[in-house]
Amino acid sequence: MASIDSLQLHSLCNVQSSIGKAKLRIPSNLVVFRRRLENLKWVQVETNRRFVCRAIGDSSTPDEDIQNTQNDNDDVVVVVGVATTESNTPSDSENSVSRFRSMITTLPPVVFVMKKCSGNSIWIGICIAASVLVAALRAYAVIKSRDNQPAGSVADLVRRGQLRSGDRRGISKSLNYEDPFNNPFVKLDKGNSTVEMCGKVYRLAPVTLTEKEQTIHQKRRSRAYQWKRPTIFLKEGDSIPPDVDPDTIRWIPANHPFATTVSDIDQDLAQTNVYQKQGVPFRIRAEHEAMQKKLEALQNEEKLNNLSIDSQNAREFQRPYKLGTKLEGENIQKNSQDNVTGNSSSEETHKT
Amino acid sequence: MASLRLFSTNHQSLLLPSSLSHNPLTSSSPRFVKNPIRRSPIRSVLQFNRKPELAGEKPRIVVITSGKGGVGKTTTTANVGLSLARYGFSVVAIDADLGLRNLDLLLGLENRVNYTCVEVINGDCRLDQALVRDKRWSNFELLCISKPRSKLPMGFGGKALEWLVDALKTRPEGSPDFIIIDCPAGIDAGFITAITPANEAILVTTPDITALRDADRVTGLLECDGIRDIKMIVNRVRTDMIKGEDMMSVLDVQEMLGLSLLGAIPEDSEVIRSTNRGFPLVLNKPPTLAGLAFEQAAWRLVEQDSMKAVMVEEEPKKRGFFSFFGG
Numbered sequence: 289m290a291s292i293d294s295l296q297l298h299s300l301c302n303v304q305s306s307i308g309k310a311k312l313r314i315p316s317n318l319v320v321f322r323r324r325l326e327n328l329k330w331v332q333v334e335t336n337r338r339f340v341c342r343a344i345g346d347s348s349t350p351d352e353d354i355q356n357t358q359n360d361n362d363d364v365v366v367v368v369g370v371a372t373t374e375s376n377t378p379s380d381s382e383n384s385v386s387r388f389r390s391m392i393t394t395l396p397p398v399v400f401v402m403k404k405c406s407g408n409s410i411w412i413g414i415c416i417a418a419s420v421l422v423a424a425l426r427a428y429a430v431i432k433s434r435d436n437q438p439a440g441s442v443a444d445l446v447r448r449g450q451l452r453s454g455d456r457r458g459i460s461k462s463l464n465y466e467d468p469f470n471n472p473f474v475k476l477d478k479g480n481s482t483v484e485m486c487g488k489v490y491r492l493a494p495v496t497l498t499e500k501e502q503t504i505h506q507k508r509r510s511r512a513y514q515w516k517r518p519t520i521f522l523k524e525g526d527s528i529p530p531d532v533d534p535d536t537i538r539w540i541p542a543n544h545p546f547a548t549t550v551s552d553i554d555q556d557l558a559q560t561n562v563y564q565k566q567g568v569p570f571r572i573r574a575e576h577e578a579m580q581k582k583l584e585a586l587q588n589e590e591k592l593n594n595l596s597i598d599s600q601n602a603r604e605f606q607r608p609y610k611l612g613t614k615l616e617g618e619n620i621q622k623n624s625q626d627n628v629t630g631n632s633s634s635e636e637t638h639k640t
Numbered sequence: 641m642a643s644l645r646l647f648s649t650n651h652q653s654l655l656l657p658s659s660l661s662h663n664p665l666t667s668s669s670p671r672f673v674k675n676p677i678r679r680s681p682i683r684s685v686l687q688f689n690r691k692p693e694l695a696g697e698k699p700r701i702v703v704i705t706s707g708k709g710g711v712g713k714t715t716t717t718a719n720v721g722l723s724l725a726r727y728g729f730s731v732v733a734i735d736a737d738l739g740l741r742n743l744d745l746l747l748g749l750e751n752r753v754n755y756t757c758v759e760v761i762n763g764d765c766r767l768d769q770a771l772v773r774d775k776r777w778s779n780f781e782l783l784c785i786s787k788p789r790s791k792l793p794m795g796f797g798g799k800a801l802e803w804l805v806d807a808l809k810t811r812p813e814g815s816p817d818f819i820i821i822d823c824p825a826g827i828d829a830g831f832i833t834a835i836t837p838a839n840e841a842i843l844v845t846t847p848d849i850t851a852l853r854d855a856d857r858v859t860g861l862l863e864c865d866g867i868r869d870i871k872m873i874v875n876r877v878r879t880d881m882i883k884g885e886d887m888m889s890v891l892d893v894q895e896m897l898g899l900s901l902l903g904a905i906p907e908d909s910e911v912i913r914s915t916n917r918g919f920p921l922v923l924n925k926p927p928t929l930a931g932l933a934f935e936q937a938a939w940r941l942v943e944q945d946s947m948k949a950v951m952v953e954e955e956p957k958k959r960g961f962f963s964f965f966g967g
Contacts, residue, residue, distance in 0.1 A: 482954060483951065488879070488953055489953065489954045489955070490879070490951035490952060490953055490954065491951070491952045491953075491954045492949045492950075492951060492952075493891060493949060493950050493951075493952045494948065494949045495891065495894065495901060495946075495947060495948055495949060495950065496891060496894075496895075497894050497895070497898065497900070497901075501895075501898055502898050502899075502900075504898070505897070505898025505899075506863065506898070509856065509859060509860035509863055510860070510863065510864075512860060513857060513860030513861060513863075513864060514864070515860070515861050515864040515865070516864070517798075517832065517865055518832065538829075553761065553762060555799075557763070558761045558762075558800065558803075559803050561760060561761055561762070561763040562760055562761060562767060562800070562803040562804055562807050563803065563806075563807050563810075564766050564767070565766070565767075565768075565811065565812060566766070567766075569760075569763045569764055569765050569766055569769075570763030571762055571763035571764050572763070572764060572765075573763075574763070
């Protein structure tokens with residue numbers, strides 16, 4: 289504890305020496321550190337010790353200082369707040385002294401810093417005030433620009449969310465941005481034809497390609513690259529048809545992932561499909577028709593099955609026992625036979 | 641054939657301040673500077689505050705190709721296509737990549753693609769049912785060639801695309817103004833299919849030697865197939881690397897390929913973010929530099945124009961003490 293106290297005292301002396309490089313002595317009159325804390329009781333601690341702090345590197349001799357201090361008979365009275373109860377017992381006083389020492393070592397640097405920064409606080413305040421002023425001016429300018437817009441336009445409806453914005457309504461807005469060469473952010477240099485834009489300086493360099501040079505390039509390419517559009521696509525192993533320019537043949541590998549030489553669709557049909565403007569597309573219609581036919585076939589098959597099995601229908605084929613009903617029954621039978629046989633009855637009638 | 645217009649009396653006055661001296665060379669030689677040694681100030685004649693006038697015959701069938709993969713074909717297709725739609729033109733974008741479809745991802749329409757060209761050819765749906773209309777811009781439509789696992793007969797892949805384009809021309813709601821075809825990478829069957837119906841091409845390249853060699857090869861094949869109107873977009877341009885001579889400049893690229901310049905797109909990390917969101921770059925507010933460059937490229941495409949000057953980064957000039965106060 290004593291070593292800590294000495295260290296703290298040493299640090300205090302160092303700090304104080306950095307200010308004035310002079311011997312600092314706590315005056316013989318009262319030195320009061322008042323510090324009010326909650327839950328603490330004010331305890332007056334008196335000590336007869338003379339508290340002298342001596343700067344390091346002082347020119348004065350230590351003996352002289354000690355002599356001076358010894359001559360002082362005044363007491364140093366310090367008033368501090370401690371958390372303990374009032375007590376004047378020796379052990380308590382020692383504890384309070386140690387606490388007092390620790391408080392002294394901690395408090396002065398704070399005081400020292402505050403005293404040092406007192407000069408800068410004015411500048412900090414000025415900066416804060418300036419930033420607040422700028423923000424206020426900016427907000428005022430924004431409000432003013434908003435007020436300048438015409439009231440009651442479609443833009444107000446869009447702003448309020450009642451209407452979708454022009455882009456989303458599919459209304460093509462004509463481009464009307466300022467010409468970059470008249471833009472105030474683009475600065476033109478009058479002498480050297482330079483342009484300052486986005487923080488960089490650019491010079492306008494003219495295009496130097498002439499028509500003659502272009503022709504030379506075209507001739508060079510026509511000599512270097514000889515190519516004919518392929519019109520015949522063959523798989524590996526196929527024979528080359530006669531009277532065909534070999535440059536127009538394209539050989540396709542058999543395992544090409546995204547292509548096939550065999551066209552699955554008729555070319556004319558494909559062309560017709562592409563040119564179709566309205567109606568159901570060909571494949572959809574074909575599938576629909578196929579499905580329709582299948583359904584009809586199924587229905588007819590069910591009908592046949594139902595006619596042969598159903599017992600109620602079988603009564604129609606029964607011969608009537610009564611004479612009166614015989615003719616009716618014959619008629620019914622005939623009708624049913626006609627329904628069942630279809631064409632055969634018509635053939636019979638034709639025969640007769 | 642591209643119409644060469646530098647000055648038009650119907651248009652508004654020129655944009656740059658009058659203090660810049662008049663360049664007699666640009667008025668006499670419409671397209672190119674005859675004497676490259678004389679470095680006279682460049683006057684811009686492009687007017688971005690008016691709607692561009694459509695040049696050429698409708699529909700304009702443009703294939704966007706590159707040869708090398710990953711240079712930005714699909715990004716260019718999405719952004720230029722939407723820019724054209726914003727200008728008021730009707731656009732149909734066709735993703736002609738047979739196996740790896742991703743134009744729908746860039747546009748954020750991947751959940752709405754139900755039918756593709758394969759279903760149209762097979763007769764499973766009509767052509768208008770396979771077109772996906774963008775809800776943000778109703779005059780922009782997407783058509784995908786195939787789903788990843790379906791097969792398209794290679795024998796008539798190119799013919800099928802020709803039929804599709806022809807059917808789009810004769811559809812009841814009218815022919816679109818632009819049909820933009822996103823070509824797959826390489827010079828294989830997919831490339832041959834995609835370039836079949838096109839009558840003009842945009843070659844997308846980056847300023848590195850591998851992309852340039854492939855681009856040169858593709859340009860030769862396009863010219864062999866009869867496509868003569870080929871313009872170039874240089875993508876992923878890093879002006880700081882060009883300034884430090886670590887990257888070829890746009891003019892160097894042009895010197896190597898010998899093609900007219902449609903646009904120079906700066907490198908922008910916003911491209912990746914826009915891809916992740918399914919929201920093309922040109923729709924960003926405020927617009928980014930790359931988005932502005934795409935819009936300008938679309939503007940030139942409509943008017944069949946090309947770039948007359950490129951921007952080269954320079955060292956910022958040192959400011960004096962009083963420049964802080966607005967001098």
